[in-house]
Amino acid sequence: MDINELVAAYKRLRIEQVIDYTKFNLIAIDHHSTRIEGSTLTEVEAQVLINEGLTPKGKPLEESLMLTDHHAALLFTIEQAKGKKILTVPVLQKINSLVMKSTGKVYNTMLGTVDSTTGAFRKGNVTAGSSYFPNFDKVERLTLELVNQLNERMSKPLSLDEQLNLSFDAHFNLVSIHPFYDGNGRTSRLLMNYLQTYYDLPLAIVHSENKVGYIQALIDTRENADIQRFRNFMVEEYAALLKKEIERFKAMDKPSKGTGFNLLF
Numbered sequence: 680m681d682i683n684e685l686v687a688a689y690k691r692l693r694i695e696q697v698i699d700y701t702k703f704n705l706i707a708i709d710h711h712s713t714r715i716e717g718s719t720l721t722e723v724e725a726q727v728l729i730n731e732g733l734t735p736k737g738k739p740l741e742e743s744l745m746l747t748d749h750h751a752a753l754l755f756t757i758e759q760a761k762g763k764k765i766l767t768v769p770v771l772q773k774i775n776s777l778v779m780k781s782t783g784k785v786y787n788t789m790l791g792t793v794d795s796t797t798g799a800f801r802k803g804n805v806t807a808g809s810s811y812f813p814n815f816d817k818v819e820r821l822t823l824e825l826v827n828q829l830n831e832r833m834s835k836p837l838s839l840d841e842q843l844n845l846s847f848d849a850h851f852n853l854v855s856i857h858p859f860y861d862g863n864g865r866t867s868r869l870l871m872n873y874l875q876t877y878y879d880l881p882l883a884i885v886h887s888e889n890k891v892g893y894i895q896a897l898i899d900t901r902e903n904a905d906i907q908r909f910r911n912f913m914v915e916e917y918a919a920l921l922k923k924e925i926e927r928f929k930a931m932d933k934p935s936k937g938t939g940f941n942l943l944f
Contacts, residue, residue, distance in 0.1 A: 683839050685921040692928050709749045712865050714887030718742040744781035752777035756869045760876035772798030778862040795860045812857035821856045846874035847913040883917050
C-alpha cells in the first residue's frame with residue numbers, strides 16, 4: 680500500500696477511538712523524541728510517569744522533567760492545531776519554552792543574557808557535529824519567513840501527500856535554522872505534529888532506534904540541498920508506524936480462540 684492507502688486504512692479502523700489509545704500514542708511520541716535527545720527512560724517508565732506521576736528509580740530527575748515538559752508541549756501543540764490557531768513565531772517560541780521549562784539554562788553572551796526556558800532566540804552561533812547553522816543575527820528573519828511560507832501553503836488546498844510533505848519540510852527547515860539554544864529537535868518534531876494534527880492526520884514518530892538514520896538524513900539533505908532525501912526517510916518512518924499500528928489493532932480486534940487464558944501461578 681502507498682502512504683495514501685495506509686492513512687485511509689488507519690482511519691477506517693478508527694484506532695483513535697480505542698480506550699486510552701490517543702494518550703498511549705502521545706506518550707510514545709514523548710518517549711521517542713526525548714530518547715533521541717539522550718533520555719534513558721523506557722517506554723513503560725514514560726507511561727507510568729505520565730499516567731501516575733511516578734519517577735523511575737535510578738534515573739536522573741532531569742530525564743523525567745524532560746519527558747513531562749515534552750508532554751505539556753505536545754498537548755499545547757495539539758490544542759493549537761485542533762483549534763486551527765494561526766501559526767506564529769510566538770507560538771513556536773511558546774512550544775520551545777514548554778519543552779525547555781524545567782531543563783533550560785541561562786546563556787550569558789556578549790549581546791546579553793538568554794534564558795532558554797523562555798523560548799528566546801539564541802544570541803550566538805551554534806554547531807551540532809558536522810552541521811553549522813545560520814548566524815544568530817539571521818535567526819529571527821529566517822523563522823518569520825518559515826512561518827509565513829507555512830501559512831501561505833496552508834491557505835491553499837493540499838493533497839494528502841502535500842500535507843505530509845509540508846509537515847516534513849517544516850520539521851527539516853526549523854531544525855536547520857536552529858533558532859534556539861536547546862530543544863530545537865523536539866520543537867521541530869512538534870511543529871511537524873502540529874501540521875499533522877491540523878490536517879487530521881495520524882501523528883508521525885521518529886523512532887529513537889532510528890536515530891542514526893534520522894541524523895544522517897538531516898545531514899544528507901543539507902549537504903545535497905535535496906529535501907526529497909528527508910521526505911523519503913520520514914515517509915518510510917511514517918509508513919512503518921501505520922503498518923505496525925494497523926496490524927496491532929487487527930490482532931487485538933480478532934475474536935479470541937479457545938475459552939480464555941491460563942493463570943500462570
